[in-house]
Amino acid sequence: MRRARGWYGTLLLLILWSASTGASRSRQSASVPPVPSFGEWLQSVRADALARGIKPATLDIALTGLEPVPTVLDRDRQQAEFTLDLSAYLRRRLTAETVRTARRRLKEHASLTQRVAAAYGVEPRVQVAVWGLESNFGRFSGVRPVIPSLATLAYDDRRRGLFRGELLDALTILDSGDMQHDDLKGSWAGAMGQTQFLPSSYLAWAVDFDKDGRRNIWSSEPDIFASIANYLRGHGWVKGAKWGYAVTVPARATGRISEVPLRASGCRAVRDLSEPRSLREWKALGVVPARGGASLPSSVRPASLLRIDNKAWLVTSNYEALLGYNCAHTYALSVATLADRLANR
Numbered sequence: 001m002r003r004a005r006g007w008y009g010t011l012l013l014l015i016l017w018s019a020s021t022g023a024s025r026s027r028q029s030a031s032v033p034p035v036p037s038f039g040e041w042l043q044s045v046r047a048d049a050l051a052r053g054i055k056p057a058t059l060d061i062a063l064t065g066l067e068p069v070p071t072v073l074d075r076d077r078q079q080a081e082f083t084l085d086l087s088a089y090l091r092r093r094l095t096a097e098t099v100r101t102a103r104r105r106l107k108e109h110a111s112l113t114q115r116v117a118a119a120y121g122v123e124p125r126v127q128v129a130v131w132g133l134e135s136n137f138g139r140f141s142g143v144r145p146v147i148p149s150l151a152t153l154a155y156d157d158r159r160r161g162l163f164r165g166e167l168l169d170a171l172t173i174l175d176s177g178d179m180q181h182d183d184l185k186g187s188w189a190g191a192m193g194q195t196q197f198l199p200s201s202y203l204a205w206a207v208d209f210d211k212d213g214r215r216n217i218w219s220s221e222p223d224i225f226a227s228i229a230n231y232l233r234g235h236g237w238v239k240g241a242k243w244g245y246a247v248t249v250p251a252r253a254t255g256r257i258s259e260v261p262l263r264a265s266g267c268r269a270v271r272d273l274s275e276p277r278s279l280r281e282w283k284a285l286g287v288v289p290a291r292g293g294a295s296l297p298s299s300v301r302p303a304s305l306l307r308i309d310n311k312a313w314l315v316t317s318n319y320e321a322l323l324g325y326n327c328a329h330t331y332a333l334s335v336a337t338l339a340d341r342l343a344n345r
Contacts, residue, residue, distance in 0.1 A: 038068055041155055045164070049171050058175040062147050072144075072152040075188040086309045089330040090337065093133060099341050102132050106342055113225055116209070120229035121239035125342035127225050129335045130232070130325065135194035141218045142186030142193060146170050150190040150199070166190055169199035178214055185218075193217030194224045195231070205231040235324035236317040241301070243322070243336045244315035245279075246293035249307070253286025260285070260305065267327035270320065276302035282314055308333075 036044070046059050106113070106128045113124035135141060150170055154163035170190065174181055186192035192202060195217045206215035209226035216223045249257055260274045277285075278300040287305070289295050296314070303314040308329055313319075322332035 038155055042066060042151070045151070045154070045167060048164075049168055052168060052172065054168075054171050054175045058171065061181050062171055062174055063151075066148060066151055068152045068155060069144075069148050070152075072149050072188050073156060076153065076156075076158070086311070086330055086333065090334055093334045094338055094341075098132065099338065101137055102128055102338055102342055105132065105137050109221065109225070112222060116222075116225045116229050117239075119209075120226065120233045122229035122232050122237050123239065123339070126232070126237075126335075126339045127228050129339040129342065130228050130322075131194060131224065133331075133335055133338065134196040134228075135224075138194055138221075138224075140194070142191070142196075144185060144188055145182075146184045146186045146190050146192060146199070147174075147181070149186070149188055153189065163190070166199050169203055173199055173202060178216075179218075183218070194219075195227050197227070197231070201231065205234055231325065232321045235321040237321040238316075238318060241316055241318050242294075243318040243339075244303070244306075244313040245296055246290035247282075247287050247296070247305075247312050247314050248290050249287055249305075249312055256285045257287070257305065263304075267323065269323050269327045269329050269332070272308075272329065273304040273306055273315065273320075276304045279303055279314065287312075287314065 042063055046063060049059055050056065106125060109128065110124065113127050116122070116127060117124055131137065147167070147170055150163055150167040154160055154167045156163075167190075170184065173179055174184060184192070187196060189198075191198055193216075195201075195206070197206060197217060202215070202217065205227055206217055207223055207226040207230050208215045209222040210216075210220050212220070214220075214223075215227070217227050260277060263271050263273050263275060265271070279296050280298055280300055282303065282305070283296055287296070290312070301316060303316050304320075306313045306315050306319075306329065319332055319336065322335050323329075325335075326332070
């Protein structure tokens with residue numbers, strides 16, 4: 001009888017455990033809402049857009065018959081800025097032909113870029129470097145319809161919050177009349193025009209420099225260069241300041257340098273930077289100019305240490321402005337290097 005009672009007790013415990021586990025699973029299932037279909041999700045986007053004040057007629061044109069675009073997700077997982085090392089990326093981006101073209105375009109657009117520089121404080125060579133690498137010197141302004149690309153990325157779970165906002169901003173651009181639906185084209189990620197602005201950047205930084213009543217970053221060169229300069233100025237560009245200094249961290253200085261912490265916030269590339277110190281402090285810590293590089297001035301201007309692929313730089317707020325344009329060191333260094341070559345540095 002003692003064995004029987006023990007067996008029954010064990011059975012009772014198993015039954016109670018199973019019931020408890022089942023209830024727990026039920027609670028977990030109830031707490032995780034089912035993923036809506038694309039059509040259902042699109043209706044929620046429409047509701048948000050109407051609440052923002054976007055006209056129903058605009059939404060009918062933009063959202064009717066919309067479907068996800070699988071190739072957009074494929075491209076999202078294969079961005080060159082994050083899959084190539086620095087040397088390979090720079091070789092791909094800064095070919096001899098690219099530098100020659102940049103010099104020719106800088107000369108052709110000298111009058112316009114100087115007027116933009118006077119208005120926004122961003123040097124012509126920097127304007128041309130960004131424009132050249134974003135649009136292949138005006139050859140590319142985007143061929144994909146922006147709304148389907150953004151809707152695909154917004155429905156995906158990887159960065160849905162970011163791209164839902166960009167989708168609503170794109171609908172706002174259409175509703176404003178700045179661009180017609182069939183003309184609103186960009187990259188696979190929804191970056192638009194020769195500036196490759198996302199819709200939120202367009203709304204915040206695009207400029208009608210030619211005064212024709214439209215902010216046209218697709219084909220108006222005055223609007224394109226002014227929008228690039230306005231964006232960089234808004235992200236901290238300082239006219240005449242260097243973006244950075246190539247340096248070496250000697251072995252004897254490694255311990256002291258390691259005590260300077262990395263940034264705790266910002267985009268991924270910004271978090272790779274150390275907290276800023278004055279150039280005088282970096283020199284005192286043991287940082288020295290790289291062989292063949294410019295000497296470090298005695299300026300107290302703050303700079304952060306960046307180390308990639310056994311190379312190092314002290315970078316300033318101008319470098320961070322380039323990261324604001326595209327949060328990847330490969331991108332920012334390619335723009336900065338091209339701008340330097342245009343200055344024969």
